Amino acid sequence: MTRVAIPEDSLFGLANLPYGVFSTPGTRPRVGVRVADSVVDLTVLDDVFAAPYLNPFMAQGHARWVEVRERIRDLVSGDVDDAAVHPVDAVTLHLPFEVADYVDFYASEHHASNLGRLFRPGSEPLQPNWKHLPVGYHGRAGTVVPSGTDIVRPSGQRKPPSDAAPSYGASRRLDIEAEVGFVVGTGSPLGTPVGVDDFGERVFGVVLVNDWSARDIQAWEYVPLGPFLGKSFATSISPWVVPLLALESARVATPPQDPEPLPYLREKNPWGLDLDLSISWNGQVVSRPPYREMYWSPAQMLAHLTVNGASSRTGDLFASGTVSGPDRDQRGAFIELTWGGAEPVEVNGEPRTFLEDGDEVVISATAPGPPGTRIGFGEVTGRVLPAR
Numbered sequence: 226m227t228r229v230a231i232p233e234d235s236l237f238g239l240a241n242l243p244y245g246v247f248s249t250p251g252t253r254p255r256v257g258v259r260v261a262d263s264v265v266d267l268t269v270l271d272d273v274f275a276a277p278y279l280n281p282f283m284a285q286g287h288a289r290w291v292e293v294r295e296r297i298r299d300l301v302s303g304d305v306d307d308a309a310v311h312p313v314d315a316v317t318l319h320l321p322f323e324v325a326d327y328v329d330f331y332a333s334e335h336h337a338s339n340l341g342r343l344f345r346p347g348s349e350p351l352q353p354n355w356k357h358l359p360v361g362y363h364g365r366a367g368t369v370v371p372s373g374t375d376i377v378r379p380s381g382q383r384k385p386p387s388d389a390a391p392s393y394g395a396s397r398r399l400d401i402e403a404e405v406g407f408v409v410g411t412g413s414p415l416g417t418p419v420g421v422d423d424f425g426e427r428v429f430g431v432v433l434v435n436d437w438s439a440r441d442i443q444a445w446e447y448v449p450l451g452p453f454l455g456k457s458f459a460t461s462i463s464p465w466v467v468p469l470l471a472l473e474s475a476r477v478a479t480p481p482q483d484p485e486p487l488p489y490l491r492e493k494n495p496w497g498l499d500l501d502l503s504i505s506w507n508g509q510v511v512s513r514p515p516y517r518e519m520y521w522s523p524a525q526m527l528a529h530l531t532v533n534g535a536s537s538r539t540g541d542l543f544a545s546g547t548v549s550g551p552d553r554d555q556r557g558a559f560i561e562l563t564w565g566g567a568e569p570v571e572v573n574g575e576p577r578t579f580l581e582d583g584d585e586v587v588i589s590a591t592a593p594g595p596p597g598t599r600i601g602f603g604e605v606t607g608r609v610l611p612a613r
């Protein structure tokens with residue numbers, strides 16, 4: 226038997242307990258919980274964790290999530306079977322849940338204003354709808370990939386303003402978007418919207434998202450139906466799903482919402498999360514986006530996503546949209562950080578704008594836990610490979 230050592234300042238202490246799917250050489254993927262620098266195999270608790278995805282457990286519902294979290298706390302506070310404890314560096318981490326549908330919002334006022342200025346110079350940066358509804362689009366669930374997956378530079382149609390006609394080729398303006406993703410645990414039937422107060426019952430947890438974006442493909446294709454191939458080639462997510470139950474101490478009020486939203490979006494106290502994100506580009510931190518600045522709350526996003534009666538399912542992933550703060554070094558995409566490529570940032574002494582082949586981007590985050598502690602989200606990483 227082993228006792229898992231948990232240093233007091235660990236980002237993965239008893240207040241966190243995020244779930245992931247792992248395997249060791251020669252074994253099948255199964256669900257584990259991260260405790261300090263170890264992964265504890267949860268099949269010792271229940272057969273539902275023998276699945277290679279979190280979905281069967283998430284589908285069991287909120288009361289079970291609460292109960293199992295208590296049992297995990299007891300389990301890892303005592304002596305655990307040696308065979309169930311693995312150093313995190315010795316396991317392979319997989320996609321933690323089977324992604325049902327994927328939606329991406331646009332909930333940062335700072336990001337939306339910056340992109341408005343960059344994509345539509347000369348017009349109002351925010352569209353007239355922006356402060357009345359959380360703008361979003363349906364993405365491609367099948368290309369959501371686990372952290373560490375290499376990203377092949379996409380090819381497609383590009384038409385820079387200086388060219389008379391479009392051409393086909395590798396994207397020259399490959400970018401990142403640092404986002405926070407929410408995972409639906411229990412779905413809702415067709416025809417029944419999820420109320421703005423039902424978020425806590427239905428949403429299981431939170432991951433970090435890198436919504437890779439080919440800005441040249443996007444700029445040419447997006448009118449009038451929105452993002453399509455410029456974003457659907459890959460979206461990376463972090464391996465650990467931090468339970469919403471671990472984030473009570475991280476809740477903060479959203480910035481004031483004016484005008485008051487319509488009744489179905491009206492939360493008594495709209496809340497966001499006090500997450501500090503960090504973006505590192507080839508090992509150098511270039512930005513620290515604050516999630517607390519996000520205008521729309523996650524509960525408003527889910528209410529809006531289902532208000533027309535669209536069903537939701539276990540494993541649905543909805544991402545916040547790029548997290549950007551008011552300051553330059555708080556911008557969550559390189560198109561913003563370098564102002565469309567016009568204002569390079571220095572990375573390891575070199576002026577950089579968009580991603581080059583071989584570049585690696587790591588997005589991480591922490592949030593306040595109970596007094597004196599912080600909760601870690603781990604990392605979402607990806608390296609750019611040359612176009613095929």
Ligand SMILES: O=C(O)/C=C/C(=O)CC(=O)CC(=O)O
Binds near residue numbers: 330331332340404436
């Ligand atoms: O304003 C536009 O035309 C484009 C916006 C985006 O690319 C943003 C997007 O995918 C949503 C987000 O991440 O905030």
Ligand SMILES: [Ca+2]
Binds near residue numbers: 329402404546
């Ligand atoms: Ca996005």
Ligand SMILES: [Mg+2]
Binds near residue numbers: 436437
């Ligand atoms: Mg994407």
